Amino acid sequence: MFTLVRLVTFTLVAWPLAVVAADLYAGAPADAAAWLRWLGRAAGLVGFAWFLLAMALSARLPRFDLALGGLLSLWRMHHWLGAFSFVLLLMHPPLLALANVPAGPQAVLATLLPSLDAWTVWSGWAALLFMMLFLAPSFSFFGAPHYQRWKLLHRFSGAVLILALLHALALAGLLKPAAAGWVWGVLAAVTAAAFLWRLLLSRWLSRRQYRISRVNALAPRVVEITLEGPPLEYDPGQFVYFTPLDPSLPVGRGEEHPYSLVSAPHEPDLRIAIKELGDASAALMQVKEGTLATVEGPYGRFVPPQHEGAALWIGGGIGITPFVSVARAFTAQSASVDVHLVYCANDTSRAYYLAELEHIAARQPGFVVHPHYFAEQGALSASFLEGCTADYRQRVCYVCGPSGLLNLAETILTGEGVSRRHIHMEEFNLL
Amino acid sequence: MKRFMLICFAAFWSSVVSIWAYAVLATDGVADSVTEQRVISISPAELARHAGTDDCWMAIEGVVYDFTTYIPRHPAPPVVMTDWCGKDATQQYRTKGYGRPHSPAADALLPQYRVGVLEQSE
Ligand SMILES: Cc1cc2nc3c(=O)[nH]c(=O)nc-3n(C[C@H](O)[C@H](O)[C@H](O)COP(=O)(O)OP(=O)(O)OC[C@H]3O[C@@H](n4cnc5c(N)ncnc54)[C@H](O)[C@@H]3O)c2cc1C
Numbered sequence: 008m009f010t011l012v013r014l015v016t017f018t019l020v021a022w023p024l025a026v027v028a029a030d031l032y033a034g035a036p037a038d039a040a041a042w043l044r045w046l047g048r049a050a051g052l053v054g055f056a057w058f059l060l061a062m063a064l065s066a067r068l069p070r071f072d073l074a075l076g077g078l079l080s081l082w083r084m085h086h087w088l089g090a091f092s093f094v095l096l097l098m099h100p101p102l103l104a105l106a107n108v109p110a111g112p113q114a115v116l117a118t119l120l121p122s123l124d125a126w127t128v129w130s131g132w133a134a135l136l137f138m139m140l141f142l143a144p145s146f147s148f149f150g151a152p153h154y155q156r157w158k159l160l161h162r163f164s165g166a167v168l169i170l171a172l173l174h175a176l177a178l179a180g181l182l183k184p185a186a187a188g189w190v191w192g193v194l195a196a197v198t199a200a201a202f203l204w205r206l207l208l209s210r211w212l213s214r215r216q217y218r219i220s221r222v223n224a225l226a227p228r229v230v231e232i233t234l235e236g237p238p239l240e241y242d243p244g245q246f247v248y249f250t251p252l253d254p255s256l257p258v259g260r261g262e263e264h265p266y267s268l269v270s271a272p273h274e275p276d277l278r279i280a281i282k283e284l285g286d287a288s289a290a291l292m293q294v295k296e297g298t299l300a301t302v303e304g305p306y307g308r309f310v311p312p313q314h315e316g317a318a319l320w321i322g323g324g325i326g327i328t329p330f331v332s333v334a335r336a337f338t339a340q341s342a343s344v345d346v347h348l349v350y351c352a353n354d355t356s357r358a359y360y361l362a363e364l365e366h367i368a369a370r371q372p373g374f375v376v377h378p379h380y381f382a383e384q385g386a387l388s389a390s391f392l393e394g395c396t397a398d399y400r401q402r403v404c405y406v407c408g409p410s411g412l413l414n415l416a417e418t419i420l421t422g423e424g425v426s427r428r429h430i431h432m433e434e435f436n437l438l
Numbered sequence: 439m440k441r442f443m444l445i446c447f448a449a450f451w452s453s454v455v456s457i458w459a460y461a462v463l464a465t466d467g468v469a470d471s472v473t474e475q476r477v478i479s480i481s482p483a484e485l486a487r488h489a490g491t492d493d494c495w496m497a498i499e500g501v502v503y504d505f506t507t508y509i510p511r512h513p514a515p516p517v518v519m520t521d522w523c524g525k526d527a528t529q530q531y532r533t534k535g536y537g538r539p540h541s542p543a544a545d546a547l548l549p550q551y552r553v554g555v556l557e558q559s560e
């Protein structure tokens with residue numbers, strides 16, 4: 008199944024490149040103008056194909072993300088495809104216009120800004136303008152976006168799909184017109200289905216309802232929420248999209264946000280731990296027991312399900328959550344492991360999971376926990392890691408926490424000769 | 439990546455604006471010369487005499503064009519055009535042979551190849 012998903016994704020990335028290459032092979036453009044026209048068309052073809060793929064990926068069917076290395080790498084692929092397609096589609100009109108330079112300025116202008124009844128060209132323009140509108144905040148053109156507003160704006164991608172499709176069908180370009188109808192028609196239909204799934208259908212078909220049975224304050228501005236409901240099959244360390252429905256919430260009601268599961272798969276209930284990081288998460292500090300919430304997932308693959316081999320875990324602040332889940336899962340198995348966990352907290356009062364982790368470590372052979380307190384010991388350093396376990400350079404490293412810690416850990420580990428292949432990082436931010 | 443995207447975004451708008459400005463400024467003179475063109479009347483027989491690849495006239499919507507120099511520049515292979523040398527190619531031009539009209543950019547290319555108008559046979 009995974010091989011199939013990977014194969015399909017690879018094909019969808021590669022097919023426009025193959026078409027472009029085949030066209031070039033069939034006969035290279037004769038002169039500079041012909042080259043520009045060819046480049047303009049190729050940019051349009053590859054750009055639209057990747058746009059469709061970026062959009063189709065956003066369906067994020069639970070578990071299918073594992074085929075592409077987890078949801079975070081799927082989103083990364085989504086970003087890159089989106090960025091490349093945007094750049095290519097920006098190049099598409101100027102290249103085609105410049106290709107008409109030998110025919111004179113009137114032809115150049117008419118390519119770019121044709122008469123008003125040339126709807127095929129204007130639908131392309133409208134698609135591009137909508138694309139600028141919905142992507143400008145994705146690339147922080149005008150400063151860091153407000154997440155929820157960004158997400159609403161992102162839905163204008165649907166308008167781009169329709170407008171660009173009209174344009175591509177009418178002006179076949181490098182594809183033969185009959186082929187263009189089929190290729191764009193089928194791809195756009197599948198993509199539109201993925202879009203509708205994400206925006207509408209998944210709300211009923213993929214989100215499952217739970218009851219918040221317990222809200223446990225772990226520390227100031229951090230709560231652990233227990234969810235009672237249908238059993239969910241997941242691997243320790245995965246995350247879900249969580250949507251609270253408590254009518255008394257002042258903000259964030261009905262809004263979905265990603266949270267790591269801190270429960271272990273063998274437990275009957277789901278648990279998530281939430282730190283106040285913005286308005287919606289702050290409101291959750293007061294969420295009422297007994298109210299409803301939905302969960303969609305599981306997603307992601309940060310720590311692999313089988314932990315063979317020696318590992319170093321570094322968890323900072325709320326970034327400890329995926330490790331808590333894996334550690335809790337240790338209690339249901341008997342095999343020994345080889346894991347050193349560095350738990351970075353500001354001070355003892357912020358190490359809210361430390362007692363439980365040490366309790367697990369006392370029973371689990373090969374699992375060692377090392378607290379690190381920023382207020383006392385300063386920033387994490389190579390010598391601190393050396394003190395935890397002298398062989399840390401030979402371990403596969405997993406780091407989760409605020410971006411400052413991720414950068415620091417990466418600098419330290421790569422500086423000590425750990426290869427990037429052995430450093431896995433999870434950041435609690437999708438943009 | 440964010441920085442690079444912003445640069446591309448800016449590059450797009452500056453190229454669109456400069457292409458537009460160039461075309462508008464450069465078109466001022468051309469437009470006049472096109473409208474001032476004398477009306478030369480060409481008979482179908484005269485049109486038919488220019489039916490070779492090295493001397494190719496065509497009529498489109500009642501106007502006769504000399505496409506000899508344009509054929510090598512045409513995006514599609516030359517044969518799609520040369521078959522129509524010396525003939526009325528209105529239908530071909532409108533459909534490109536598969537039911538799609540030419541683009542406004544193609545329309546804008548026509549005037550510079552114009553040689554006259556086709557004599558209407560009554
Ligand atoms: C894979 C993953 C796992 C996470 N696990 C946990 C966890 O176990 N515990 C925890 O407390 N937090 C976790 N987070 C972070 C949590 O999703 C955000 O703190 C929360 O969405 C903030 O929402 P807000 O409206 O309170 O804050 P805002 O003021 O909207 O934003 C604060 C920050 O959170 C980011 N953010 C906001 N909304 C979202 C969203 N819908 N999706 C992604 N990022 C968003 C913003 O980019 C911003 O940097 C996780 C995030 C990711 C991506």
Ligand code: HEM
Pocket residue numbers: 057058059061062065082085086087088089090092093142145146158161162164202205206437438
């Ligand atoms: C080709 C262009 C793109 C299209 C068509 C597209 C489309 C979409 C769609 C339909 C969604 C689902 C939205 C939802 O759940 O409400 C989505 C999600 C997302 N997109 Fe894009 N996108 C594009 C480019 C980008 C780019 C360039 C970025 C960032 C640099 C980006 C970042 C994201 C993120 C982070 C999400 C997940 C939101 C969440 O789950 O909270 N997208 N995209």
